[in-house]
Amino acid sequence: MRFFYLYTINLIHMKSRTISELLSQDIIIPEVEIKGWVRTFRANRFIALNDGSTINNIQCVVNFENFDEALLKRITTGAAICVKGELVESQGKGQKVEIQVNELTILGDSDPETYPIQPKKHSFEFLRDNAHLRTRTNTFSAVMRLRSALSFAIHKYFNENGFYYMHAPIITGSDAEGAGEMFQVTSLDTKNPPLNDAGNVDYSKDFFGKETNLTVSGQLEAETYAMSLGKVYTFGPTFRAENSNTSRHLAEFWMIEPEVAFMDLAGNMDLAEDFMKSVITYILENNREDLEFLDNRLQDEDKTKPQAERSDMTLIEKLTFVTDNNFKRVSYTEAIDILRNCKLNKKKKFKYLIDEWGTDLQSEHERYLVEKHFKCPVILFDYPANIKAFYMRLNDDGKTVRAMDILFPGIGEIVGGAQREERLDVLKQRMAAINIPEEDLWWYLDLRKYGTAVHSGFGLGFERLVMFATGMSNIRDVIPFPRTPQNAEF
Amino acid sequence: MRFFYLYTINLIHMKSRTISELLSQDIIIPEVEIKGWVRTFRANRFIALNDGSTINNIQCVVNFENFDEALLKRITTGAAICVKGELVESQGKGQKVEIQVNELTILGDSDPETYPIQPKKHSFEFLRDNAHLRTRTNTFSAVMRLRSALSFAIHKYFNENGFYYMHAPIITGSDAEGAGEMFQVTSLDTKNPPLNDAGNVDYSKDFFGKETNLTVSGQLEAETYAMSLGKVYTFGPTFRAENSNTSRHLAEFWMIEPEVAFMDLAGNMDLAEDFMKSVITYILENNREDLEFLDNRLQDEDKTKPQAERSDMTLIEKLTFVTDNNFKRVSYTEAIDILRNCKLNKKKKFKYLIDEWGTDLQSEHERYLVEKHFKCPVILFDYPANIKAFYMRLNDDGKTVRAMDILFPGIGEIVGGAQREERLDVLKQRMAAINIPEEDLWWYLDLRKYGTAVHSGFGLGFERLVMFATGMSNIRDVIPFPRTPQNAEF
Numbered sequence: 001m002r003f004f005y006l007y008t009i010n011l012i013h014m015k016s017r018t019i020s021e022l023l024s025q026d027i028i029i030p031e032v033e034i035k036g037w038v039r040t041f042r043a044n045r046f047i048a049l050n051d052g053s054t055i056n057n058i059q060c061v062v063n064f065e066n067f068d069e070a071l072l073k074r075i076t077t078g079a080a081i082c083v084k085g086e087l088v089e090s091q092g093k094g095q096k097v098e099i100q101v102n103e104l105t106i107l108g109d110s111d112p113e114t115y116p117i118q119p120k121k122h123s124f125e126f127l128r129d130n131a132h133l134r135t136r137t138n139t140f141s142a143v144m145r146l147r148s149a150l151s152f153a154i155h156k157y158f159n160e161n162g163f164y165y166m167h168a169p170i171i172t173g174s175d176a177e178g179a180g181e182m183f184q185v186t187s188l189d190t191k192n193p194p195l196n197d198a199g200n201v202d203y204s205k206d207f208f209g210k211e212t213n214l215t216v217s218g219q220l221e222a223e224t225y226a227m228s229l230g231k232v233y234t235f236g237p238t239f240r241a242e243n244s245n246t247s248r249h250l251a252e253f254w255m256i257e258p259e260v261a262f263m264d265l266a267g268n269m270d271l272a273e274d275f276m277k278s279v280i281t282y283i284l285e286n287n288r289e290d291l292e293f294l295d296n297r298l299q300d301e302d303k304t305k306p307q308a309e310r311s312d313m314t315l316i317e318k319l320t321f322v323t324d325n326n327f328k329r330v331s332y333t334e335a336i337d338i339l340r341n342c343k344l345n346k347k348k349k350f351k352y353l354i355d356e357w358g359t360d361l362q363s364e365h366e367r368y369l370v371e372k373h374f375k376c377p378v379i380l381f382d383y384p385a386n387i388k389a390f391y392m393r394l395n396d397d398g399k400t401v402r403a404m405d406i407l408f409p410g411i412g413e414i415v416g417g418a419q420r421e422e423r424l425d426v427l428k429q430r431m432a433a434i435n436i437p438e439e440d441l442w443w444y445l446d447l448r449k450y451g452t453a454v455h456s457g458f459g460l461g462f463e464r465l466v467m468f469a470t471g472m473s474n475i476r477d478v479i480p481f482p483r484t485p486q487n488a489e490f
Numbered sequence: 491m492r493f494f495y496l497y498t499i500n501l502i503h504m505k506s507r508t509i510s511e512l513l514s515q516d517i518i519i520p521e522v523e524i525k526g527w528v529r530t531f532r533a534n535r536f537i538a539l540n541d542g543s544t545i546n547n548i549q550c551v552v553n554f555e556n557f558d559e560a561l562l563k564r565i566t567t568g569a570a571i572c573v574k575g576e577l578v579e580s581q582g583k584g585q586k587v588e589i590q591v592n593e594l595t596i597l598g599d600s601d602p603e604t605y606p607i608q609p610k611k612h613s614f615e616f617l618r619d620n621a622h623l624r625t626r627t628n629t630f631s632a633v634m635r636l637r638s639a640l641s642f643a644i645h646k647y648f649n650e651n652g653f654y655y656m657h658a659p660i661i662t663g664s665d666a667e668g669a670g671e672m673f674q675v676t677s678l679d680t681k682n683p684p685l686n687d688a689g690n691v692d693y694s695k696d697f698f699g700k701e702t703n704l705t706v707s708g709q710l711e712a713e714t715y716a717m718s719l720g721k722v723y724t725f726g727p728t729f730r731a732e733n734s735n736t737s738r739h740l741a742e743f744w745m746i747e748p749e750v751a752f753m754d755l756a757g758n759m760d761l762a763e764d765f766m767k768s769v770i771t772y773i774l775e776n777n778r779e780d781l782e783f784l785d786n787r788l789q790d791e792d793k794t795k796p797q798a799e800r801s802d803m804t805l806i807e808k809l810t811f812v813t814d815n816n817f818k819r820v821s822y823t824e825a826i827d828i829l830r831n832c833k834l835n836k837k838k839k840f841k842y843l844i845d846e847w848g849t850d851l852q853s854e855h856e857r858y859l860v861e862k863h864f865k866c867p868v869i870l871f872d873y874p875a876n877i878k879a880f881y882m883r884l885n886d887d888g889k890t891v892r893a894m895d896i897l898f899p900g901i902g903e904i905v906g907g908a909q910r911e912e913r914l915d916v917l918k919q920r921m922a923a924i925n926i927p928e929e930d931l932w933w934y935l936d937l938r939k940y941g942t943a944v945h946s947g948f949g950l951g952f953e954r955l956v957m958f959a960t961g962m963s964n965i966r967d968v969i970p971f972p973r974t975p976q977n978a979e980f
Contacts (some may be wrong), residue, residue, distance in 0.1 A: 001583075020652070035719075159642045208976060221622075237660045490663075
């Protein structure tokens with residue numbers, strides 16, 4: 001039996017603390033005060049109290065004979081309460097310590113007839129409609145604590161490795177990257193916009209004196225900072241006005257984009273692998289309880305599925321699959337050979353069959369390479385130029401570019417990056433080929449005019465990372481208030 | 491004389507390193523390789539090389555007899571080069587070590603005839619037009635490194651104190667806060683928008699099925715997370731479509747907004763003071779060289795001004811003024827008494843004279859309180875309700891709210907916060923008084939219906955903090971690519 005002793009230092013005497021702090025105590029504390037929200041109240045005696053600091057509730061034991069019945073009736077799911085009492089070793093199972101309650105105050109009632117978050121399983125669809133309350137459930141509080149931890153791990157990694165954080169602009173004056181449909185940003189009267197002589201909307205009268213949109217990527221601006229500060233990264237919101245109502249698309253999502261001067265594609269792969277391993281190691285070390293909760297949730301869910309649809313790996317196994325394996329580096333050309341000749345392709349089991357070099361890979365192919373063929377995370381590189389962006393460095397073969405994609409189990413592509421085209425003449429040719437006027441990117445071209453150098457970077461969709469790290473299957477469930485077609489509530 | 495010894499471990503043998511790393515060496519290294527951009531090249535012999543990792547250049551000494559004249563001509567300001575050589579103790583003044591160059595490669599030329607960033611003083615206006623190159627100057631590289639360090643210090647502070655980072659939505663469906671003019675976000679054809687029967691723009695046909703705008707604050711959404719996760723903060727972009735062409739306004743800026751359940755206004759003041767001291771201490775400890783550079787820059791600039799316009803404090807004195815003083819807590823009512831009776835007011839030296847309770851304070855009043863009267867940072871609290879937002883908690887006097895502003899030297903208000911109105915009936919009355927329909931904020935009201943509790947938070951405009959920490963006087967010079975009326979370049 002553990003040794004308990006009385007802790008009487010004044011400093012922590014009656015200070016209000018978090019449940020996370022109390023649950024890590026190994027001592028009896030004569031007087032503690034804690035505030036939180038009631039999860040359940042059973043047998044008129046046991047309150048499971050949560051304050052968001054941890055997935056775990058603290059058990060508060062009420063001797064109902066000492067309290068007014070009217071007060072006890074107000075201890076309902078969702079009510080905010082303050083309890084004072086003694087922190088003691090728990091007699092029951094499931095917790096090390098509990099609070100013997102001496103005083104109890106209702107801070108805010110929660111009408112059990114109308115409170116949406118009942119102590120039962122709610123569908124994720126229902127909880128999306130109540131996104132302002134869904135972090136009061138175990139699943140969503142765990143997901144959002146992990147989202148926060150991953151954010152911090154990202155900043156910590158870059159800070160420790162000499163990178164500077166740069167805020168790329170959100171409102172931009174050009175659709176230069178052509179990465180997809182953009183949202184327009186305007187202050188004009190949309191009902192009666194000013195028109196110019198040609199009868200078009202006169203954007204010179206708009207706030208910025210020109211047509212402006214929400215950014216699709218901060219990469220090009222990050223390159224300007226890499227070519228002066230050396231190693232930089234962005235971490236900010238990006239937008240797509242694509243009308244895609246799927247479990248993998250958001251109109252507003254967060255992206256991480258490091259960019260490094262004097263680094264080639266091999267260095268880029270080293271960086272991306274080290275970075276991904278580092279942030280996942282961080283949550284394995286710092287967020288074990290939340291991960292174990294989500295792991296169990298997924299295993300329970302799996303049991304309800306037919307054998308063929310169940311996961312090969314548990315959540316934590318997937319995370320250690322990333323941290324414990326070397327990422328296999330394979331050229332696109334090799335990958336196509338493997339895929340073309342594999343059984344699934346020959347037996348026509350792929351939805352999209354692979355027959356020739358130059359085709360873009362689908363998630364099913366990426367997952368095959370990772371999960372079945374190599375059995376480790378994979379970095380594909382040297383893609384056909386015509387399926388990649390204009391700013392990627394052209395290889396001497398004239399048909400491939402120094403692009404790379406990182407493929408993960410269960411999810412396929414999670415990181416996309418490239419060595420950038422540093423040669424002014426080649427870059428101009430590639431822009432001309434897809435009709436990007438040089439005037440639109442004069443500042444981007446300047447980087448190649450004045451002190452150009454090899455440089456590289458990559459992009460990571462943050463929500464893809466949170467999905468991978470939490471096992472959530474719908475991207476709307478890993479961002480606080482998802483923006484999707486027909487939905488901008490809250 | 492310092493002891494130098496040969497360092498021969500293979501690991502760092504010829505590895506490419508940053509200038510920051512090399513300048514911290516106390517040893518001779520027989521072979522180093524470094525890449526960077528030429529700042530100056532003088533006497534055909536001394537290259538000042540910078541790679542952005544530090545404000546300091548490394549001196550690379552070229553024995554011009556060993557190099558081709560054509561090559562030496564290409565060592566111009568802004569050119570990217572790679573040098574290999576021996577790291578030795580410097581014979582000259584101003585640096586501890588220097589590189590004796592054995593090999594030199596031009597990676598990217600920089601035509602001295604056209605390169606915009608010449609080795610001379612450029613005006614900040616000129617550099618704003620060349621914002622893609624301005625971090626190649628000492629001042630802007632120092633500012634942006636400090637911006638990055640402050641960002642990290644903020645994340646570190648909150649992470650260490652049990653806060654969760656939450657990403658508030660950027661695109662929102664309501665102008666509930668009424669904090670100012672908003673930018674509209676739309677996918678409609680602005681020239682020919684669909685109209686409804688009443689002849690108005692039919693936003694049901696827009697991407698989100700309703701009219702949407704860019705957020706002015708993430709506070710209300712942060713409150714939903716505080717009321718489940720306990721302690722949270724946002725750090726993201728916010729927007730104002732105000733046509734203010736001043737040195738203090740941006741259309742796009744970043745804001746930090748912590749929000750804490752069960753915390754009252756006194757706790758909010760404690761948190762804000764501790765937070766501000768912590769992030770400023772962080773840069774004093776970690777970014778000394780950049781701060782000293784900017785401090786000297788300001789002192790030089792001051793010397794060109796008439797005595798009356800010079801600063802009372804240097805930059806670093808201002809920072810330690812914040813870290814070393816307790817913040818004086820003063821009610822708005824006391825402050826009005828002090829201001830009304832002070833000499834400046836009586837002699838009509840304020841631009842805006844203080845004559846009655848209820849008036850809003852201007853920067854000149856705030857600075858008087860901080861710099862002349864209290865001689866320390868000041869927290870004003872309990873402001874008149876009618877000059878503050880509807881969600882601030884009404885005091886029992888019925889005319890003041892539990893608001894607070896933190897005032898800093900030189901700048902005035904830097905933080906604004908409040909205890910939030912947690913009482914459903916009072917909140918509804920205050921919304922009704924300014925005509926905010928309850929349907930618009932149904933989810934915000936839910937927080938008061940289900941488990942409401944005292945909670946508080948504050949907002950800090952990140953660029954205001956960067957201005958304070960760097961001494962820059964125009965807000966356009968502390969964000970990479972400023973967005974202002976008539977300007978969304980890059």
